[in-house]
Each structure stands twice: as structure tokens, then as C-alpha cells.
Amino acid sequence: MAESLKGLKRTMRCGEVTEEYIGKKVTLMGWVAKCRNKGGIVFVDLRDRSGIIQIVTESEGADPRWGSLKTESAIAVTGTVEKRGGAVNPNLRTGTIEVIPESLRILSTAQTPPFLIQDGIDTREDLRLKYRYLDLRRPELQRKIMFRSRTVQLIRDFLSAEGFLDIETPSLIGSTPEGARDYLVPSRVHPGNFYALPQSPQLLKQLLMCSGFDRYYQIARCFRDEDLRADRQPEFTQVDMELSFVDQDDVIDVNTRLLQYLTKKMPDIMDELGFDEKLTCGIRKCAEEIGKNGIGRITWQDAMDLYGSDKPDLRFGMQIVDVSENVKDCGFGVFTGALEAGGVVRGINAKGLGDMPRKRIDKLTETAKTYGAKGLPYIAIHSDGSVKCSFAKFMTEEQTQKLIEAMNGENGDLLLFAADSFRVVCASLGALRLELGEELGLIDHNEFRFVWVVDFPLLEWSDEENRFMAMHHPFTMPYEEDWERIDSDPGSVRAQAYDIVLNGTELGGGSVRIHMDDVQEKMLEVLGFTPERANEQFGFLLTAFKYGVPPHAGLAYGLDRMIMLFSGSDSIRDVIAFPKVKDASDLMMGAPSTVDEKQLKELSLAITKEEDETAVQS
């Protein structure tokens, strides 16, 4: 059935054939996307990664197999390019030409695929992932994967021109239990000992700074054994970089220029690959904006206060308003109670939703509750001017009116409030803001809005651990002027840490690192490390820092997220060739799986009975 390639050379890809080739002989190879057999004449759409071209055969003397080709078979065609004899197809790049074949080779006949190889299909994700190699044939995914490759090349071009060195760091490293759960790899030669796969090359890149490679970057695979999300895979790729003898502004500057470069270059690539014009246009607009004005900065505190999030979506307003002052003397216990407990009372104004039905408000309440709010007090100002306040009986007419004024409430507005700890209020109002912004159509999905979020807190209190934890990581440099409060008020110390945020998604983050040993020692002490444990875990780094460490700082992007956002994808899985599903398994390869008893023995591992039974069952 299958024929060989012997004596044939592909001359170009399908989409690369242009009118210039009219009259010339070409050899094309690809997949049968569609076969339209009209009886006396057969049209075959031949597809490869570059696009589709039409092959036309008339019955007189043509290979009869043209009329009965199986879709998705791999074929080779030699023939002559001609101007179309019939109507042109304006939807196709090769729509004015076609190929009249001389010879056909069926390189491999395809079975009927389990789903259609087309854009816009609505097939179950698990089926698509089981046959990922077929799903990847769809033009939509082809475009995204090729866009990813081209973007990585742009990143390399830019960083290389800026003097960054691409240096690889190992994947088998020591485990550092701070932060995310590690993926562990058992050692055969050291029974009972384990490597960890890197969560990021953090410590290694800092050591490269000690070695004098003052500008480093790496497209680095990272691993975190945590639950998945639409924008989170257990195995993902970072664009990781570190610079010596620089401060925060230097890092932000070079990265702003990187993003300017990328957004400027991307649209042409996307046009070439056939992306949606609106999306490309959105990126062009963004490039123009940040090319002229750079990328704005917002402090972590402002981001939290105004948007309830450390990754604010700036594509729309609906800012959070603090009304603590306005309600501190009212009769509503929920408000006053929260204030007495050291919390805050804040609200958002959903313009135009004042007539929202009660059921929908209940749904919003559920959203607020997911984020820890105990309820959702609201004032609905109906379009006829009548006011429905869910806590009216605790308020005087005057107090309610003042509250409405403070919220800039007008007829037809819905005012939603949260009264709780700062954290809960931010989380719930921030989530409501996003939900309502979407509902009100305030978010333009072809718009791209960057922002640098700066001045993160150095530490974050953990109830679970009952201690302060590093918000970024334990090597993050505090602001000098805040450092004196490290004992008296550790929570108020700000860090020289920064995130780059795009449309409400954290694209990347970084910090200036501590290069002074007294600060580092104190930091580890505050984090609850005994000198012994610190030495055990980071001893190599602390020692290295004793031999002349340059001041250094860096940043790492989530490459998958970056590609996801710029390609207009809803899920990170669309821009990763072989992604994993929610429970971190691979539906195509069937990983993870059980292994031979022999392999376990070599690794000095034993599976406990209970898990063994589960393994046998599956």
C-alpha cells in the first residue's frame, strides 16, 4: 500500500507556491485535507504546515486513485502549477492557482481519524489529547506551535544582541523544600537519596553571577508538583535571566525593551502564519503604545487597593473604593465588626447592573464566598431611581445616601461591598470585578495592557506555618529604608521585587538579590531557618557569596503563558505540543505508569501495599 520516496525530492511546501511558479513543475508532499470528487473531475486539497493548495485531475488519463484518496493520507505529487481554470478562492493564499498532477504517490494511507482535522472543532479535550499528534495537525494548533518557535527565536535574537549568554543548568539538582512541591528522582547509586527536578534555575543562575557571566539567559524547563490550572502545567518553560552589577531599574529597562521588541516583531510573523487580524492589530497597537510610552508601573499596594489583585487587569476600570471611613459609625455589625477586627470595608460600582435580578446577585455572592467573604452586602440603584439596600435596616437614610455618594452611585448602578480582612476583601472584590467586567463587556480581548507591579512585600504571614514566609524567595533584597523595621514590623518591609503583568496574568517576575551576608543571615533568621538548616539547604550559595558576589538581579517569564496570551489562546495546553491533563497525567503516552519490579529494586524502592493495590487495579 505504502509507496517509497525513492527518486522524489520535495521542491517546496504547499503554501509556498505562488503565481510566480505558474508553468513550472513542482513536487509537493503533505496530507489529504479534502477530496472533492465531481465524477469527471477531482479536487484534492493538499495540506502541510504552510497551508493548503488545490490539486485538480480530470478523468482523461489521470491516475484513478485520485478519486478515492482517504482523508489524512500522506501523499507526494509532482505536477505543473497553473492559473485556476475555474473560480478563485479568496479564502486561500494559493486561491488563484492549482496543480495539475503528473504523478501521485500514496506514501501512507490513513484510517479515518477519530475527529475532523479542522479548525473550530468542538471535540472533547481528552480525545484530542489521546490523539495529540492528530490534533496538532489542525491549522490552529500548527499556527500556535510555529508562533511559539518563532517567538523564542526573537527572544534569543534580542538577548544575544544585548550580550546575554545562553548557559544551560542541570535538571538533576538538590531538593529545596521551600516553595512548591518538588518532583523527585531516585538515585540508583545512592540508595535512599533523591535528586529534584528544578522548580526554576534560581540558585544556579545566581552562582553563574558569582562566576562572572554577568548576563545570563536560558530557555529553561521547570517542574512543580502542584495542581494544574488552565494556565499552569506541572512541566513548563521559563525564559530565565540574571544580570550582574545592576539595580531594579536596569532589569525593568532591558525587559521593557525586550517586550517592545517582541510586540513589534510578532505581528509580521502572525500575519505570515495566518493569525486573526484583530489579534495582530491588537498587538500592533500595544507595540505602538509601549514603544512610545514604555510600560507603566504600579505599586503592589496600589494594585491591591484599586484592583484587589497583585496582577491587575488594566483593560478596564471599575476600581475598588475604600468606604471604611463612611461606615465606621453605621449600625451594620458586619461593617463595624470587620473594622474593629482590623479589617477594611470596600466596594465596587458595577455601572449599569442596578436592575440585576436577585438570582444573579446570589451567584455573585457565591463567587465572593469562594474567596472567603462571608456574604455580599449590596445597594442596587434601579434605573427608575428606587434603591434596594440589602442592609437597609441597619442604616439611616442619610448614611445610605452618603455611602452611595462615596461610591459615585447613579441610577442603574449596582454597588457591591466586602467587609473583612484586607486579604479577603481584595480577593473577593478583585474576583467580582473581573467577573462583572466580563459580563459588562468591558474587556476587549484583542487589547494588550502591560504593567510592572513593583514594591511587593518582602514577607507574607502564613497561618499554616505560623511564621513569615518569603513572598518571592529568601534571596530577595529588601528596600534599605524599610530594613530597620525587620524586627518591629516585618510585614511592612518592602522588597525590590517586580512582576510583569499582562491583561491580569502574571507573565513573569523577578527581584534584586541579596548580596550582603549580614542581610542574608538576618533574612534566613526571620524566615525561621536555623543556621544549620540554612547551611544544609543553601550552604553552597552562602559559601559562594563569601568569595566576591556581584550585586545581581534577574527575572523569569512563563514562556507558555506569554505565547498563550499573544496567540489569543484560553489555555496553556494550546501552546504546548504535548501537555498534561488536570491530574498531571499524559493521556497519549499513559504516563505516569507503574514500572518493573526490577527497576524498583535497582533504585532500592518499594511500593507500600495500599498504593500497590491501586496500581494493580489501574
Next chain:
RNA sequence: GGCCCAGUGGCGAAGUUGGUUAUCGCGCCGCCCUGUCACGGCGGAGGUCACGGGUUCGAGUCCCGUUUGGGUCGCCA
């Protein structure tokens, strides 16, 4: 670990308060068609309604459990 959503021929969906032979579109197979490109026409095959149990005279439909996938909270320094 919690919560929410979904699973009906190969694919996507419909299926009413539980009621005869489970419906439609795409795909697939056969025949016809010389300018199609979402080709068209005629005909056909293809279903343990995710799995297990229960309620009922009767379950795709109701209940319980399981499972698979998605979203999300926790988690992700």
C-alpha cells in the same frame, strides 16, 4: 482535599412531568455528477445512552456511588 460543569453511533449535539422502534448535523461506506473549495444528489451502515447499584410495571431521563475530562478554591517561595 473542597466546590461547580460535562460524558447519548467515529465527532458534535437534541431528547418534554419517566412511556412504543433514541432524533438531527458532520464524518464514514456505495452509486451518480467536468470547476468544486462548508461541493451537490440518491441510498446505506453504525448505539452496552461513561460504569455499577437502586427506585419503578417501565429509566437516556429520578436517587446513590464510581470513573473520565474541564473550570475553580486551597496550593503554586
